[in-house]
Amino acid sequence: MQNKELLIDSSESKLKVIGRVLKLAFPIILSNLLYTVESAFSVILVSGISATAVAAVGYSASMLWFVYSLMALAYTGTTVLVAQRVGAKEDPSAVLLWGIIIAFLIALPLTFFGTDLIAYLMLIFGASQSVVSLAKEYLNPVFLFITIGFITNTLYAAYNGYGDTKTPFKVALLMNVVNISSAYVLIYGKFGFPKLEVAGAGWGIALSEIVGLLFYLYLYLRYKKPFPIKLSLDKNLLLKILRVGTPTAIERAFTSLSFNIFVGLVAQFGDKVLAAHQVGLRVESVSFMIGFGMMVASTTLAGQNYGAKNFKGLDYGVRISAHFTAFTMGFIGFLIVLFPHYFSLIFTRDQEVIRYAVYYLVIVALSQPQMAYASIFSGSLKGMGKTHIPLLVNLSSFWLFRILPSLFVLKLVPSPLVPWVFMSLETTLRALIFYWAYRREIKRMI
Numbered sequence: 138m139q140n141k142e143l144l145i146d147s148s149e150s151k152l153k154v155i156g157r158v159l160k161l162a163f164p165i166i167l168s169n170l171l172y173t174v175e176s177a178f179s180v181i182l183v184s185g186i187s188a189t190a191v192a193a194v195g196y197s198a199s200m201l202w203f204v205y206s207l208m209a210l211a212y213t214g215t216t217v218l219v220a221q222r223v224g225a226k227e228d229p230s231a232v233l234l235w236g237i238i239i240a241f242l243i244a245l246p247l248t249f250f251g252t253d254l255i256a257y258l259m260l261i262f263g264a265s266q267s268v269v270s271l272a273k274e275y276l277n278p279v280f281l282f283i284t285i286g287f288i289t290n291t292l293y294a295a296y297n298g299y300g301d302t303k304t305p306f307k308v309a310l311l312m313n314v315v316n317i318s319s320a321y322v323l324i325y326g327k328f329g330f331p332k333l334e335v336a337g338a339g340w341g342i343a344l345s346e347i348v349g350l351l352f353y354l355y356l357y358l359r360y361k362k363p364f365p366i367k368l369s370l371d372k373n374l375l376l377k378i379l380r381v382g383t384p385t386a387i388e389r390a391f392t393s394l395s396f397n398i399f400v401g402l403v404a405q406f407g408d409k410v411l412a413a414h415q416v417g418l419r420v421e422s423v424s425f426m427i428g429f430g431m432m433v434a435s436t437t438l439a440g441q442n443y444g445a446k447n448f449k450g451l452d453y454g455v456r457i458s459a460h461f462t463a464f465t466m467g468f469i470g471f472l473i474v475l476f477p478h479y480f481s482l483i484f485t486r487d488q489e490v491i492r493y494a495v496y497y498l499v500i501v502a503l504s505q506p507q508m509a510y511a512s513i514f515s516g517s518l519k520g521m522g523k524t525h526i527p528l529l530v531n532l533s534s535f536w537l538f539r540i541l542p543s544l545f546v547l548k549l550v551p552s553p554l555v556p557w558v559f560m561s562l563e564t565t566l567r568a569l570i571f572y573w574a575y576r577r578e579i580k581r582m583i
Contacts, residue, residue, distance in 0.1 A: 144224070144441065144442055144450060145157070145438070145447065145450035147449040147452075147453040149453075154454055155461050158431075158454060158458050158461070161300065161302055162430050162431050162433070162458075164306035165297065165430035165431075166431065167309075168305055168309040168310075168430070169427075169429050170427075171309045171312075172309065172426065175312075175313050175316050175317060176198055176419065176422070177419045179316075179338045179341070179342075180415065180416070180484055182320055182321055182324050182325075182338060183324065183334070184485055185325075188408055188409055188412045188487055190271055190335055191412045191416070191485065192268050193268045193269075193270075193335060194271075194272075194275055194338055195411075195412065195414075195418070195419070196259060196411065196415065197255065197259075197272040197275050197276055199393075199396065199400060199415075200258060200259060200272075200393075200397055202389070202393040202396070203258070203393035203397060204247060204254075204255065204283070205389075205393075206392070206393045207243050207247075207386055208240060208243065209386040209388075210243065210379070210383055210385070211236045211237070211239040211243065211290075211291045211378075212236075212240075212291060212294040213294075213381060213382045213385040213386070213519060214232070214235075214239070214377075214378035214382030215232055215235075215291055215382075216294040216295075216297055216440070217382075217436065217519060218298070218377060218381060218440075219232050219294070219295050219440075220298040220299075220300075220436070220437045220444065220520060221440045221441070221522070223298065223444065224440065224442060224443065224444025224447075225444040225445065230364060230365065230367045231367070231369050231371050232295070232298075232374060232378065233291070233295045233363075233366065234366065235375050235378050236295065239378065240284075241287065244287035245284055247284075248283055251279075251283060252279075255272070255276055256269050256272060258394075259397075262398055262400065262401030263401035263402075263404040263405050265408060267408075268408060268411070272335075274339070275339040277339060278342070278343040279339045279342050279343055282347060285347055285350050288350060289346055292350075292353045292363075293305045293308075295363050295364075297433055297436075297437055298437055298440065299363045299364060300437060301362070302437075304356065304362060308352050308353060311349070312348060312349040313345070315345040316342055316345035317341065319337075319341045319344045319345070320338045320340070322337070323336070323337030323340050323341065325337075381524055382524070384527070384528040385524045385527065391531075391532050392531050392535060395532070395535045395536060395539075395540060399535075399539060399540055399560070400414065402540075402544070402547065402556045403557075406552075406553045409487065409490050410493050412485065412487070412490045413490045413491070413492075413493035414494075414553070416481055416490060416491075416494040416497075417494045417497035420473065420480040420483070420484075420494070420498055421501055423469060424470060424473070424505050427462070427466060428508055428513075431462040431509070431512065431513060432513060432515065432516035434516075435454075435458050435459075435512075435513045435516040435520065436517070438451070438454050438455070438458070439454075439455060439516070439517040439518075439520025439521050440522075443520060448582040448583050449583055452579045452583060455513065455514070455575070455579075459510055462509040463506040463507075466505040466508060466509040470503065470504075471502070473499075473502040474498075474499055474503070477495040477499055478491060478495055481495060481498070496553075496557065497553075500558055501560065501561055504561040504562075507567075507568040510572060511564065511567045511568040511571050514568075514572055514575040515527045515571050518571075518574065521578065523578055526574050530567065530570050534567040534570060538559065538562060538566050539556075539559050539563035543556040543559045546559070
């Protein structure tokens with residue numbers, strides 16, 4: 138069983154632990170970097186249409202995180218409980234079956250009203266009518282196949298929880314190629330296909346999700362990956378999945394909703410400032426996705442060691458992972474501070490958009506190490522099944538230290554720099570809170 142590769146011995150050298158954690162995390166990081174490239178290319182491809190198209194696709198992608206947060210109920214429950222069962226040497230197949238059922242039931246209604254919901258929220262949060270109109274064109278094909286996307290991500294969660302992170306990377310690579318190539322063809326009407334413009338970017342996502350699911354099905358039918366499935370549904374296990382996954386789903390839904398309220402504070406300064414914010418997010422996402430990949434790895438690592446009751450090894454591995462991730466993201470932040478203008482040029486040639494994107498990048502680059510610590514300690518708490526703690530921390534921190542101070546100061550200083558500064562400050566304070574929460578929980582076990 139692969140759980141032996143993920144158990145951490147507290148007497149191991151730090152370099153050996155880093156190597157073992159990276160072996161788990163590296164495919165996840167690459168998968169998420171592929172998603173970053175995929176998302177970035179969507180913005181790059183539509184940049185030839187207009188700045189409004191950039192704002193529409195970028196803002197739509199941010200709003201989709203609100204919808205995808207609902208998927209966390211199945212995704213987190215599946216990842217954590219598969220990891221814990223592997224650590225305890227128990228059959229994880231029933232977890233995956235319940236995860237797929239939950240994902241399907243959540244996604245099905247979104248097929249019919251998801252686009253209208255996102256468009257409505259974008260208008261409330263301050264997006265212009267022109268941005269919302271283009272966003273709906275982008276979102277229609279995405280929501281048409283949202284059920285497939287949810288199931289695909291649940292399978293991805295099962296692989297990660299089991300400790301097989303290489304296979305999802307290969308699937309993500311295939312999906313990335315399908316997305317970028319089909320989006321290019323459909324946005325500009327190449328090779329005899331219709332010119333769909335912004336809608337073509339949405340169809341690229343939909344087609345990639347279909348291909349991803351088909352490939353996962355092939356892997357199971359051919360190789361029984363990620364593991365053989367026994368057709369048994371334990372109702373008690375369903376309750377465990379809901380108990381673990383619900384706090385994360387609520388956390389991500391409210392965090393995403395809060396984030397888009399926050400983006401609305403930026404959107405009030407016009408489409409070009411909003412476009413600059415989206416450009417900045419795409420540049421920063423290279424660092425963020427490394428943190429996210431390490432967070433998923435820390436969830437799996439913590440879950441398997443927690444299931445095996447190897448609490449000292451859990452703490453040792455988490456601390457080393459946190460410091461290594463902070464160093465890596467800090468280095469990327471340093472590069473962003475040095476070359477913000479050149480990174481912005483990748484996505485746009487509009488000088489006003491670039492000017493504001495540079496401000497954004499310099500400000501957020503200073504908080505990259507703090508984001509790393511927040512990500513690792515949050516993921517570790519989830520792996521231990523303490524998903525209620527990230528829920529409380531993220532919701533309170535986002536509003537107390539980011540949104541409310543921004544609203545107050547914006548009345549005195551009407552500038553997009555205000556929310557960007559508070560964004561960086563809030564990340565720092567959230568990291569400190571997560572560190573305290575993690576240390577409190579680990580001391581109770583050791």
